[in-house]
Amino acid sequence: MKVNAEIRPGEIWPDDRGVHINAHGGGVLRCGDTFYWFGEHKADTTSSAMVGVTCYSSKDLEHWTYRGVALKVSDTPGSDIERGCILERPKVIYNKKTKKYVMWFHLELKGKGYAAARYGVAVADKTEGPYTFVRSGRVNPKIWPVNLANPDTKALTEAMNRKPELQWWTPEWMEYIKQGMFTWRDFDGGQMARDQTVYVDDDGKAYHIYSSEENLTLQIAELNDDYTAHTGRYVRVAPGGQNEAPAIFKYNGTYWMITSGCTGWAPNKARMFKAKSIWGPWEQLPTPCIGPDADKTFGGQSTYVLTLDGKQGKFVFMADIWRPEHPSDARYIWLPIKFRDGVPVIEWTDEWNIVSLLSD
Numbered sequence: 085m086k087v088n089a090e091i092r093p094g095e096i097w098p099d100d101r102g103v104h105i106n107a108h109g110g111g112v113l114r115c116g117d118t119f120y121w122f123g124e125h126k127a128d129t130t131s132s133a134m135v136g137v138t139c140y141s142s143k144d145l146e147h148w149t150y151r152g153v154a155l156k157v158s159d160t161p162g163s164d165i166e167r168g169c170i171l172e173r174p175k176v177i178y179n180k181k182t183k184k185y186v187m188w189f190h191l192e193l194k195g196k197g198y199a200a201a202r203y204g205v206a207v208a209d210k211t212e213g214p215y216t217f218v219r220s221g222r223v224n225p226k227i228w229p230v231n232l233a234n235p236d237t238k239a240l241t242e243a244m245n246r247k248p249e250l251q252w253w254t255p256e257w258m259e260y261i262k263q264g265m266f267t268w269r270d271f272d273g274g275q276m277a278r279d280q281t282v283y284v285d286d287d288g289k290a291y292h293i294y295s296s297e298e299n300l301t302l303q304i305a306e307l308n309d310d311y312t313a314h315t316g317r318y319v320r321v322a323p324g325g326q327n328e329a330p331a332i333f334k335y336n337g338t339y340w341m342i343t344s345g346c347t348g349w350a351p352n353k354a355r356m357f358k359a360k361s362i363w364g365p366w367e368q369l370p371t372p373c374i375g376p377d378a379d380k381t382f383g384g385q386s387t388y389v390l391t392l393d394g395k396q397g398k399f400v401f402m403a404d405i406w407r408p409e410h411p412s413d414a415r416y417i418w419l420p421i422k423f424r425d426g427v428p429v430i431e432w433t434d435e436w437n438i439v440s441l442l443s444d
């Protein structure tokens with residue numbers, strides 16, 4: 085890797101054509117000495133998907149070559165990924181057994197706002213695509229999470245039927261949420277899946293991590309051997325905690341997850357979790373961000389953590405500064421993750437160098 089690359093968080097980031105990179109809510113996949121950046125193409129005046137998922141490649145993480153649209157939205161009326169749908173937070177993983185690239189994303193059907201709350205999956209033979217849409221849906225219908233094995237469904241049903249007396253956000257309502265009221269509400273049709281990422285562990289097992297239960301609770305679901313479907317094994321994380329934008333990485337046998345709160349496109353204070361097993365228990369810690377504007381995640385919202393050298397603890401925090409009035413002008417925050425007393429910290433810097441991160 086040519087490591088002498090300068091990263092300028094929050095600035096316009098031109099690609100090889102001189103055009104600001106258009107790959108929002110994205111993630112990076114490393115293939116040999118090449119990095120591939122996948123993200124949402126954002127239009128100038130709408131946050132709906134008018135183009136699809138874009139792909140860029142780079143050998144140094146600063147200079148990116150536009151590789152085109154990896155997954156195109158469809159012009160077939162009624163298609164799940166019809167132009168004008170909402171297609172967010174795409175992430176690509178590589179499956180060594182099938183030799184296929186698998187893309188997961190959050191999908192909302194055209195004209196239905198954020199009601200569908202589905203995952204989408206697409207596959208390709210080549211990193212940059214073209215990706216073929218496979219399916220969209222809710223997660224693990226008719227299966228209980230492993231950490232909610234014996235819910236009191238009678239009590240939860242009674243609580244659900246107490247409308248409108250049982251008001252949202254009351255302590256009693258929150259208690260029922262924690263006990264799985266929405267897990268149960270969505271049991272037959274499958275769990276909601278909005279903000280999301282996918283993660284391949286050292287043993288080759290892959291996981292889908294997504295905001296579920298009306299964005300109140302995160303869930304982590306195991307993927308099957310070809311990474312294109314769920315196995316049925318999943319857990320709830322931080323029930324009622326309202327986490328979005330999950331980004332996960334692993335260092336020294338500990339899983340770390342950075343998330344955001346739920347404030348639409350507006351920035352909020354990042355959260356952090358750690359666990360010794362991906363199945364939990366997950367312990368919540370303060371935001372990893374420090375210094376000025378840390379309480380607003382420097383104006384951004386997490387999307388991915390890029391592992392440069394997992395053994396040496398070299399990770400890059402990736403976030404989006406959204407511009408809902410002019411979505412294509414959204415900016416990127418890439419910052420090094422440092423470890424202080426074994427805990428990740430992220431500090432703003434106007435400009436930094438990949439070489440300094442790798443040689444620290």
Ligand code: DGJ
Pocket residue numbers: 109172173279328329347348349385
């Ligand atoms: C916050 C999410 O993190 C984004 O991906 C997007 O869905 C916005 N909400 C929409 O308001």
